[in-house]
Amino acid sequence: MTTQTFTWVPTVAGSSGDAMLLVRKAQFGDGYAQRAPDGLNNRSSSYNLTFIGDATKISAIMAFLDARAGGEAFYWTPLLRPQSLFTCEKYSEPTKDGNVYTMTAQFDQTFDTTSAT
Template identity: 40%
Template sequence: MTDFTWSPQYGAQLDKTPRTRSVQFGDGYEQRRNDGLNPVLQSWTLGFQRSKTDIQQIDDFLTAKAGITSFSWLDLNDRPVRVKCPKWSVVEVDRSVTKLTAVFEQIFEP
């Protein structure tokens, strides 16, 4: 079961950031390895354009989580993933439509 049930607009962006550790040796040699059990972190930039009431519900949900508390969400391939939302913005498109853009960052916790 997912906590965040709103579907984003088309055009969502997925970014992947590998975590690595490296050591520089003499003569230009370098040794690299993965950092941790989950070395590739994912983040999504998502857009939601809906009525002011619907956007207010999403904004309230994200405000309650305050960028600290994680929640479950179905990613762009409908796989459940644990995320936090450290940043989002709200723009009034017109009197009845509002747009919210959010960044979801994948997290790993027990």
């Protein structure tokens, strides 16, 4: 089975992301600190995304995420970044306003290629 790609586009409003840079730090007594990147993949990203659409669109997004059960990675392309592997362990149940549904999802970057089948 090949790794699937998440193709739905989140809304810009209500979406945000964070970059985490892992650093090893040695603090010395005179106030001096020495820092170095920790590991090959010391930068990872996490995104809180908002999706708005009709029942068909939101149902398809939930089905895609449910099929991966939080453990299987998928490809997704963040803004201004290259396509990468992500997992989604958490998303909100949709809310409805007329015929429009809204949901949020948290995408966490992963480097574990074994979860990408």
